[in-house]
Amino acid sequence: MADVSIVVVSHSRQLGEGLVKLLRQLAPGVDLHQAAGLGEELGTDATAVAAALQQCPETNDILVFFDLGSAAMNAEMALELTPQSVAGRTHIVDAPLVEGAVAAAVAARSRLPVADVIQQAEAARTVPKILS
């Protein structure tokens, strides 16, 4: 259905799994993956990120959301471990993990163009969360 896949990279497997479940509820049908935790330890694993990227459907653009800087380093490393046919469709998004992924998932569900999906995720930085 959707032409954007989302990959969640987190140091915590629980955090990654929980976020993916949250996204699944608000964006059923969107292709979602996580590469979170180093087994049961806190950490990220570039080979797990690379494996997640390769699980995304071949024609999808892939957006990667991550928690901390070292997760971003492993995501960039993962791009070097995957063939250009996958890496070339992958964007590591500079957005808050939860808020950015939620905005992206909703936009991906509406099948917006990937540039718009990224823009919505990045805009999550500035959207007020508490209304007044």
Add this chain to the structure above:
Amino acid sequence: MADVSIVVVSHSRQLGEGLVKLLRQLAPGVDLHQAAGLGEELGTDATAVAAALQQCPETNDILVFFDLGSAAMNAEMALELTPQSVAGRTHIVDAPLVEGAVAAAVAARSRLPVADVIQQAEAARTVPKILS
């Protein structure tokens, strides 16, 4: 040790638990709580948030971080369910959940004044996550 407590409010119990473990690793000694999920379902519960607030040490300022708007509503509701002696020390922070809580936990571990802890959390909105 710390004079700021952190309460994580999330729709997903896994997400909340995972984030608290991440925070614990980088801010050992900081008082951390979560009120996440509605049992095993996705949701938030104002009474669980109120209970978490009341578990924080009596002299601590309390910072609440949340995932989505309805979690903020339940956090505000929780303030009305807790005595003024607790609610008066509680701040619901308008910051990205993971990035804001991480920045706050590090600052709280250094025992910065609560205003500075909040400021660091709010600043997480604008800090670039990907370096160039």
Add this chain to the structure above:
Amino acid sequence: MLTIESMQAFIEAYAARLEELCAVLDDLDNRIGDGDHGTNMARGFRTAADRTASGTFQDLGALCQTVAMALLSSVGGASGPLYATAFMRFAQSWNVCTHVDYAKLATGVAAALEGLRARGKAEVGEKTMIDVWTPAADAIAAHPDETGLREAVSRATNAALATRDIAATKGRAAYLGARSVGTCDPGSISSAMFFEELADAIAGGVTKTTWQTSAL
């Protein structure tokens, strides 16, 4: 007249109605939100109905406070703190009352609306339950009698249907913005049902709307 008994009956009837129409509300929410509004509301009001049926209450204040607390810990979504706030305002308005006449009903509904607005920070026209509660409260305030109450039901129903044409600016549907046009707001539909069941419990003889996803 609202009494402890008719209030209990109302909560039970509303819970049963939500269970019956759970899938309709979930479907609507699935289109413009996260698909759980029916599940949330049915779970919450079932909890509230069971807790009020088994309890004994001094006054309507105590009963409404019990409903509010039940909703808070069992709904899970935005509608939890919102409906709970409405019942807390009922509880404050009807504290020490065992009977609520139309004048007091008007006061209670007005207070509930005020509470909803404060909780959700939404105005009329943002595609939320505020769009339904506002005309309903206005109708009862204008005519605090049976006619006003029936008018409230009809305005609530129309307002709920009219949310279809609004682009959401509050709640989860706001993520969709203009793409939320074409689907009724689920919380507005559950609110219209609320006024139907409330009027039926107070005045009787309300013809209930047959809500069907395809028409919403």
Add this chain to the structure above:
Amino acid sequence: MLTIESMQAFIEAYAARLEELCAVLDDLDNRIGDGDHGTNMARGFRTAADRTASGTFQDLGALCQTVAMALLSSVGGASGPLYATAFMRFAQSWNVCTHVDYAKLATGVAAALEGLRARGKAEVGEKTMIDVWTPAADAIAAHPDETGLREAVSRATNAALATRDIAATKGRAAYLGARSVGTCDPGSISSAMFFEELADAIAGGVTKTTWQTSAL
């Protein structure tokens, strides 16, 4: 001369050293980060050492690539992709080599430093392992011989100790900014150990620093 055997010995020796000093590195990281640098590095290089000990390798390229992949899936923290990148650059530099002389060593270390800089986007003076790898690579490049290698070890050690006075602007310690002054960067200390063990495997007779948390 680095050979497949001395490289295997180096990885094993470095893994053992990290295991021995795991608590020191964890303590440093605990003060200015998340307390896992020793655990991460010991786990990663133990995995790498076991995988290289049990494998047979055509050349140093294949061996270094195996180390890199082992680190990627077992370190977990920032040091994982960083040290893995260094070994990937060794692998590229020493592809088809079974012997690496000082000139090739200089090329490999320079390429590794380049890789670290590209991966972590850090410059000298940001309180990261770059502060150690930079003077070490410079020393070997200036004198691609045993003297240069020993000079690299001594500069690496001094640079690692000097990170104590720097306010971090990269990595987790950057959250602390000025508050990170007074503690040595754990990744810089593990990098200084790296050069000690590397020089010992290549040239022998290296007096190893007694790293103690209290002095760092």
